[in-house]
Amino acid sequence: MPRTGGYGEAALVEGSVEFDVRDAALLRAIDRTGSVAQASSELGRSRARALNRIETLEAAFGSLVERRRGGSDGGGSRLTENATTLLNRYERLQVALDATAQVPETVLGGTVTAVDGALASVETAVGPIRGLHDGVEQGQQVQVRVGADAITVLDEAVEPDPDSTSARNRLSGTVSDVERGSAVVTIDVDVAGPTFQALLTADSEQRLELREDCEVTLTWKATATRIVRERE
Numbered sequence: 555m556p557r558t559g560g561y562g563e564a565a566l567v568e569g570s571v572e573f574d575v576r577d578a579a580l581l582r583a584i585d586r587t588g589s590v591a592q593a594s595s596e597l598g599r600s601r602a603r604a605l606n607r608i609e610t611l612e613a614a615f616g617s618l619v620e621r622r623r624g625g626s627d628g629g630g631s632r633l634t635e636n637a638t639t640l641l642n643r644y645e646r647l648q649v650a651l652d653a654t655a656q657v658p659e660t661v662l663g664g665t666v667t668a669v670d671g672a673l674a675s676v677e678t679a680v681g682p683i684r685g686l687h688d689g690v691e692q693g694q695q696v697q698v699r700v701g702a703d704a705i706t707v708l709d710e711a712v713e714p715d716p717d718s719t720s721a722r723n724r725l726s727g728t729v730s731d732v733e734r735g736s737a738v739v740t741i742d743v744d745v746a747g748p749t750f751q752a753l754l755t756a757d758s759e760q761r762l763e764l765r766e767d768c769e770v771t772l773t774w775k776a777t778a779t780r781i782v783r784e785r786e
Contacts (some may be wrong), residue, residue: 566644571614578644580604581637584619588630615640658740660750662698663784666690674781680745683723685779695784702740704778705752709762710769724773725750729766732759739764743772 566573583593594604612618618637622630633641664678666687674687676698683698690696700723710726727745739759743750750772754764762770 566615566640566647568614571610573611573615573640573644575648577607577611578641580607581618581633581641584631585633585637588632590619590621590631657753658702658751660700660702660748662700662748664696664698666692666694666696666781668692673776676781679747680725683779684776685723685781686777687781688783690781690783697782697784699780699782700750700774701778702751702753705750705772705774707741707743707752707754707758707762707764708771708773710771722773722775723779724771726769726771729764729768729770732764732766734759743770745772 579597580593580599583596584590587593587596590604590608591601594601597604608619616636617634618640619631620634622632662676662678662680662683664676664683666674667677667682668675669687669690669692672686673684674690674696675682675684676696678698685698685700687696725745727743727750729741730744730749731742733740734756739754739756741752741754741759741764743752752772754762764770
């Protein structure tokens with residue numbers, strides 16, 4: 555199971571064991587040096603601790619390091635096919651996380667007005683916004699973060715779906731900038747002062763006939779909104 559937490563972090567989880575950046579570095583060093591001892595020395599870790607960590611990982615993820623004793627090739631250690639597959643999985647997750655971290659965000663300040671389980675409502679400069687929170691309390695000053703890739707852009711005349719309005723945030727605004735890339739279009743939308751950024755495909759941009767000064771509606775799920783406490 556993949557997990558991401560914070561910016562730049564990635565981990566593969568099996569039960570209670572996490573395979574993270576330090577574990578990936580250890581396996582790569584073993585592959586490069588052909589020795590657990592040399593890999594440990596290169597990384598500034600003890601051989602005993604490295605071996606213990608490998609045992610923990612293997613109990614969760616299966617065989618990772620094949621250790622050979624003596625023989626014509628001098629012994630040493632090498633990665634199993636399973637270890638190579640695990641490293642490839644981790645690297646793909648890290649690439650995906652890095653790409654996500656580069657997606658622009660709209661950040662608003664506000665005050666928590668209500669907390670309902672994992673969701674909270676925040677009064678902001680553009681009105682109330684609902685989102686997932688990290689342990690906030692009513693009356694607390696927070697930041698509301700919305701990724702540009704989470705926002706759906708609609709024609710301003712489109713009526714909301716009555717079955718989805720409770721689970722979505724919805725705002726109207728005016729397009730102030732359109733930046734066309736090779737595959738993705740980034741637009742800026744002014745909403746009562748603050749500017750939201752949204753990502754669209756070129757097909758969506760053409761279908762909506764987007765241009766500067768046109769009116770659009772932005773909608774996104776509450777579960778795609780992060781509410782975080784302001785750092786003191």
